[in-house]
Amino acid sequence: MNFEHLKLFRDIGQYRSVSRGAALNSISQSAASQHIQELEKSLSVKLLDRSTRPLTLTSAGRLYFELCRDVLRRKEEFDASLTNLAGDVEGTVRVASIYSVGLSEMWRLEAEFARRWPDAVLRVDYLRPERVYEAVRTDQADLGLVSYPEPTREIAVIDWRSEEMVVACSPGHPLAAYGEINPAQLNGADFIGFDEDLPIRREVDRYLRDRDVTVNLIMHFDNLQMIKEAVMLGSGVSIAPVRVLQTERDAGRLLGIPLVAPRLYRPLGIIHRRRKKFNRATNQFLSLLQEIPHGAELAEPVPAV
Numbered sequence: 001m002n003f004e005h006l007k008l009f010r011d012i013g014q015y016r017s018v019s020r021g022a023a024l025n026s027i028s029q030s031a032a033s034q035h036i037q038e039l040e041k042s043l044s045v046k047l048l049d050r051s052t053r054p055l056t057l058t059s060a061g062r063l064y065f066e067l068c069r070d071v072l073r074r075k076e077e078f079d080a081s082l083t084n085l086a087g088d089v090e091g092t093v094r095v096a097s098i099y100s101v102g103l104s105e106m107w108r109l110e111a112e113f114a115r116r117w118p119d120a121v122l123r124v125d126y127l128r129p130e131r132v133y134e135a136v137r138t139d140q141a142d143l144g145l146v147s148y149p150e151p152t153r154e155i156a157v158i159d160w161r162s163e164e165m166v167v168a169c170s171p172g173h174p175l176a177a178y179g180e181i182n183p184a185q186l187n188g189a190d191f192i193g194f195d196e197d198l199p200i201r202r203e204v205d206r207y208l209r210d211r212d213v214t215v216n217l218i219m220h221f222d223n224l225q226m227i228k229e230a231v232m233l234g235s236g237v238s239i240a241p242v243r244v245l246q247t248e249r250d251a252g253r254l255l256g257i258p259l260v261a262p263r264l265y266r267p268l269g270i271i272h273r274r275r276k277k278f279n280r281a282t283n284q285f286l287s288l289l290q291e292i293p294h295g296a297e298l299a300e301p302v303p304a305v
Contacts, residue, residue: 003075006068008032009039009047013065014138016054076139077277091281092121096132096141100224100244101268113285120281128222129198136271142282145289148199149269158270160289163241165204165264166256168227170234175257182260183211190236191215195222200266204239207264228254241266 004025012021012032022032040047047061057065079091093113097106106124113122127135135141137154149157167181175181175189186208193215194201201220208215218236221227227238228245232253245256270289272278278286 003072005035005039006071008035010065010068010072012036012048013057013061013068016056018048018055073139080277080279080282090119091279092123093143093279093282093285094141095122095124095143095145095285096127096135097124097145098129098132098147099126100147100241101145105243109285109288113288116288117281117284120284122285133271136273139273142272142276142278143286143289144271145268146271147266147268148203149267149271151271154274155271156274158272158286158290160268160270162265162267163243164258165239165266166242166245166258167237168231168240168245169237169255169257170232171252171255172234173237173255175237176255178257180260181257183208183213186213186215186237189215190218192227192230192236192238193217193220194227195220198222203266204264207239239264 008021008025008027011024012018015021015024018032018036019029022029025032036048043060043064045060046058047064049056049058049061110122110124113120125135125141129146132141132144132146133152133155136144145160149159151157167175167186169175175185178185193204196202216236219230221230224240224244227240228248230236231238232248239259240256242256242258245254248254249256270286
């Protein structure tokens with residue numbers, strides 16, 4: 001049984017695209033199409049309905065897709081168990097992370113992981129929240145790091161930590177003079193928010209609405225880096241996790257001012273596919289993540305000499 005061929009069909013069926021499946025498997029689209037044609041000929045059935053856009057699986061195609069997925073998952077479990085028997089921390093850990101978690105601290109985690117387990121590899125992709133879930137669900141990632149995690153029939157959640165949300169403003173903004181901010185002080189303020197399809201936007205909106213606060217939304221972005229840039233330029237204020245503001249606060253480029261009680265927190269979680277068998281490297285990285293459950297910083301990596 002050719003596992004590469006099984007993976008190719010699984011990816012084509014998962015993404016309903018021959019070109020996407022080919023790209024994920026580092027082959028040409030024509031080679032992928034030829035393999036599907038040969039497979040259909042050998043099985044004497046049509047696996048793909050090419051008359052639709054995007055393409056769909058036929059009834060036989062769905063059966064074969066499930067076979068591919070089940071065999072590949074069993075192969076993954078076998079590989080993980082074999083590695084665990086050896087007792088060595090080797091292999092690759094595939095992580096999908098939302099930008100605000102990955103970009104603010106992943107470099108520290110990567111350095112510490114490499115120091116402790118030099119024979120293992122940590123691969124991190126930074127994605128929008130919905131794509132993190134997709135990557136975990138489709139076995140493109142072993143672990144996902146998300147905010148406001150939601151379990152599903154296929155996805156399990158490990159509670160990780162809560163991050164305090166604060167008012168972010170430039171040092172020259174009128175609110176910069178306050179040590180704490182009552183939400184009522186944000187009434188009518190020019191506000192830089194998140195895109196409305198993101199969970200963090202819904203939670204910030206709910207927090208303000210519950211306190212009868214109406215802000216003047218002048219910009220919205222899908223990532224915290226763009227929000228921080230807009231705040232530093234003096235375009236308005238925002239509400240963001242204090243942890244991801246640390247670099248700019250240390251440089252004096254923006255402030256993170258606490259809200260008066262009750263304060264607002266952003267929950268973070270680690271997601272994984274249910275019943276997934278981790279290799280030793282993934283288990284060790286998961287343990288490393290859980291060493292910092294409540295926002296404690298990792299020590300600075302010690303340079304090699």
